[in-house]
Structure formats: structure tokens, C-alpha cells
Amino acid sequence: MLSGNGNQAQYAYFLLSGAVALTIIILAYVSVRTTLDSKLREDLSSLQQSYIYIKPSWGYNNSWRQIGSKANHLIYSAYFDDRLDVLETINDHNTKVPIGSLRIIAILPREFKEAITCTIRFEDFIDKSIPIGKVQSLKEHHDYKYAAYSIMCPLYVNRNSTRIHLPQSVAISYPSNRLSQLSPSFVPINYPRDVDQLFAMSRPVVSVCVGPLQQNYSDVLRIAEFVEMYRILGARHFYFYHLSASEEVMRLLRHYQSEGIVDVLQWNVPAELLTEVHYAGIMAQINDCVYRAMIVDNYRYAAIVDLDEILIPLKHNSLAIFLRQCDEG
Structure with a gap:
């Protein structure tokens, strides 16, 4: 009996020792891979x-814009995103290197399961296809039939290049939508207004993103109060998305546009889609606005608010001062 118990104990000891050794090997491997990946990304960032x-x-x-022949399959905008840390994997880094990715804002069925291909087009009308596989909708879809998507297409260039011609526009296609392959719906790619600011540090500016104006929005005094209050609090730029608003509201927004503090963007969601996507596609609008502020205007802060929401810091005179202090820790 003692001998049998001893053998069992010895067997258990060997199993435990093996498990511990295997765990140590796995942790060491993960640590080495993480270190190498971090070093690789640092080198690629410099390159x-x-x-x-x-x-x-x-x-x-x-x-x-409608994608191919599919009604309510829509594409709105695309942005050049220079961040390499958002790329899950980096391929062929010996011959080709990533310079960033394209973020595409789209509306597709919530249960969309097809593999997507990005097609980028250059100014000389040369096209290049980038297969990216399946994508997932943004989570705040509230179980509507259609949902917003933020689709990422990685951009690679030849490692030994010196001058990089950036693509002008991009489209997406998928197998069930043959027309999306034969006649792609291209949207222009948004870059910083000044290409010299492509990799510049963001400016500590507060911008404000406002949800789509719809149902012939007519409260012109509310908009004036909203803009002026946020200007007092340190905001310097506003993004409005126009679906439906009164002429008085549009006249006020044009006035602010002439002062250079407001951008008004068309949000022409088809009428038949409004009842099948959450709040006129607001998740697509939020993502578009954040990327527009971050990439086109190089602003560090973008407040996502409705017209009846005012963010007021408790211990600071302005949002700008509060946010800068948050940055400083």
C-alpha cells in the first residue's frame, strides 16, 4: 500500500513539475514575442x-453612397490613420512595411458575414486590392437590422521606397454584391489638411461633435446657446451633420462656417433606412467625427454631445484647462 501511494505521489509530482515547466516556457515565449513585437513596431515607426x-x-x-447594387449598403468616408499599434499583425516586414491603415465608415446589415476587400485608387487611376476578411459591426446597434461599421484596411509599401504616393480614394467589395467589384463606389480618403502634419503630435484643442440634425430641426436659439456656451468653455471647433433642419438653423450654421468655427457635413441617410438603423446612423456619425477631428484637423479632444448637453468642469474655468491637466496627470 505504501509503495502504491508513493508511486501515485511521485506521478503527481512529475505531472505538476511538467505543468509548471510548460507554463514557464509559455510565459517566456510570450515575453520574448512581446519584446520583439514592441521593438519591431518601434523600428517601423521610425521607418x-x-x-x-x-x-x-x-x-x-x-x-x-450606395455600395454596388445593394440598397442600404452604404459607404460614407475614409481616413488615413498613421497609428501602427492598432494593427493586430504585421506581415512581410522584410520586404513590405506598414505606414498605417485606412478607416472606412460604412453602414451594412448587422449580421453581415462576408469577407471584404478594400480597393484603393491612386491619382493615376491605378487600383490595388487589399483583402481584409470578415468585419464586425460597432456594438451600439440596438438590434436594428442595419448597423455602423468602422472597417480597417492596412496600407503597406515597399520597404526600400523613398517617396510614397498616398492613395486618393477607397472602395469596399464583397462576393454577393457583384456590382461592388465591377463598379466600385469610391470615397475620397481624408488626410491632414497639411501633409507635413501627417505624423505631428495632436494639438490640445477641444472640438465638439454634434449628432445628426434631423426631423427639420428648427431650434435656432438652442444651437446659438450651445455653440456660444462651449466657446466660453474653451471649445474651438464644431462639427454638425445635416440631415434635415430649418432654413433659420442653416443660416446660423453658415454664419459660424464663415467664421471658421463650424463644419457642416451632409448626412444624407436614405429615408427608407432611417427606421432600420439606430438614430439615423449615429454610431457611424460619431466615428466619422472623431476621426475627422483627430486626423483632418489634428485635434486632441472631441466631445461627443447632444444639443441639450453641456459639459462643465467642477474645478476649472474651461474644458481645455481641465483636459490639459488630465494629460499632465
């Missing part, structure tokens, strides 16, 4: 900023 970038001619405004 990324060493290239000379040539930005294509570029239009600022966007509008919803």
Missing part, C-alpha cells in the same frame, strides 16, 4: 516617418 509622402488632391466633404 514610417522617414519617407517622403505625396498627398493626392483631396476633397473635404463626404456623403453617403
